[in-house]
Amino acid sequence: MPHFDFSLPAPAKLNLFLHILGRRPDGYHELQTLFQLLDFGDEIRFARSDSSDIRLESPLTDVPLEQNLVYRAARLLQEHTGQKKPGAQLQLVKRLPAGGGIGGGSSDAATTLLGLNKLWNLGLHLDTLAELGRQLGADVPVFVRGRTAWAEGVGEQLQAVEMPEDFFLVLTPGCHVSTQAVFTDPRLTRDTAPITLARFHEGHGHNDCQPLVEDLYPEVRETRLWLSQYAPARMTGTGASVFARFDSEQDASQVLARAPDGLRGFVARGVNVSPAHLSLQAQ
Numbered sequence: 001m002p003h004f005d006f007s008l009p010a011p012a013k014l015n016l017f018l019h020i021l022g023r024r025p026d027g028y029h030e031l032q033t034l035f036q037l038l039d040f041g042d043e044i045r046f047a048r049s050d051s052s053d054i055r056l057e058s059p060l061t062d063v064p065l066e067q068n069l070v071y072r073a074a075r076l077l078q079e080h081t082g083q084k085k086p087g088a089q090l091q092l093v094k095r096l097p098a099g100g101g102i103g104g105g106s107s108d109a110a111t112t113l114l115g116l117n118k119l120w121n122l123g124l125h126l127d128t129l130a131e132l133g134r135q136l137g138a139d140v141p142v143f144v145r146g147r148t149a150w151a152e153g154v155g156e157q158l159q160a161v162e163m164p165e166d167f168f169l170v171l172t173p174g175c176h177v178s179t180q181a182v183f184t185d186p187r188l189t190r191d192t193a194p195i196t197l198a199r200f201h202e203g204h205g206h207n208d209c210q211p212l213v214e215d216l217y218p219e220v221r222e223t224r225l226w227l228s229q230y231a232p233a234r235m236t237g238t239g240a241s242v243f244a245r246f247d248s249e250q251d252a253s254q255v256l257a258r259a260p261d262g263l264r265g266f267v268a269r270g271v272n273v274s275p276a277h278l279s280l281q282a283q
């Protein structure tokens with residue numbers, strides 16, 4: 001058991017709404033979304049290494065090392081630093097379902113960039129880390145910047161937004177939704193008109209991916225309809241998770257306790273500042 005120098009959270013996110021405005025020539029989609037950060041997620045432990053290797057202990061046995069976003073983020077940062085190539089020993093503690101639309105892999109990548117920036121004393125600016133993160137995935141920059149945010153472009157144009165720090169119940173049915181498959185499906189709605197933040201606060205907004213994903217995976221619809229008995233429920237990202245907002249942790253936990261067998265779920269508080277950033281500031 002290696003000794004770790006420090007550990008950092010890799011929080012989940014919800015897309016409180018997700019509108020697809022159009023498709024760019026490179027195949028990526030212009031979108032509008034509100035990324036709500038949560039105070040629950042994975043954790044990454046960091047230790048210095050004498051060799052230049054990146055060693056990763058991960059419970060994701062079906063994700064090869066070279067494809068793990070923690071490893072890819074570490075290698076990208078190592079390449080960015082140029083000549084001197086320090087290594088690291090990393091351990092991923094996984095709590096978020098992979099491919100659940102709650103950004104687990106993307107958040108792991110962002111926390112790796114933030115943590116190695118500290119471990120290696122690189123002093124890189126968040127702008128640089130966010131740009132590196134963008135190369136790993138459209139969702140990575142919001143976790144690097146660490147603020148609940150309104151997002152446009154492919155998700156990289158971010159504007160921090162203060163939201164009430166309510167509780168959310170997140171339920172994940174046992175199906176794996178491929179983000180790429182959703183975005184390449186001809187049935188996806190891609191022409192939603194842009195809205196303003198003010199309109200969102202008035203209650204407007206939906207998830208354009210939800211009808212398609214619910215047709216492809218009936219268990220997503222069943223899960224959302226079950227949760228809708230208790231509070232307005234919506235799918236996050238490209239699925240498969242669905243969520244609802246509650247006034248108290250107790251209300252959310254009581255609904256979770258009644259969830260049908262086979263559903264994974266957790267209750268978390270929506271937060272305006274990422275637990276990863278709070279932890280970095282406190283260290």
Ligand SMILES: C[C@@](CO)(OP(=O)(O)O)[C@H](O)COP(=O)(O)OP(=O)(O)OC[C@H]1O[C@@H](n2ccc(N)nc2=O)[C@H](O)[C@@H]1O
Binds near residue numbers: 028101102136154238
């Ligand atoms: C749409 C969102 C909303 O949060 O879905 P979730 O992944 O969270 O479910 C994300 O922005 C996804 O971000 P991320 O999962 O990092 O996407 P990437 O790895 O960059 O891209 C996966 C695939 O999704 C498509 N893609 C992704 C983002 C985007 N704005 N347009 C796209 O068309 C691309 O076809 C790409 O091949």
Ligand SMILES: Nc1ncnc2c1ncn2[C@@H]1O[C@H](COP(=O)(O)OP(=O)(O)O)[C@@H](O)[C@H]1O
Binds near residue numbers: 063070
């Ligand atoms: N550290 C990681 N955690 C989760 N998934 C990872 C990781 N590294 C690579 N992946 C791959 O990325 C895919 C998407 O993961 P994730 O970001 O959790 O989903 P989503 O974008 O739907 O929230 C997974 O199916 C998995 O194959």
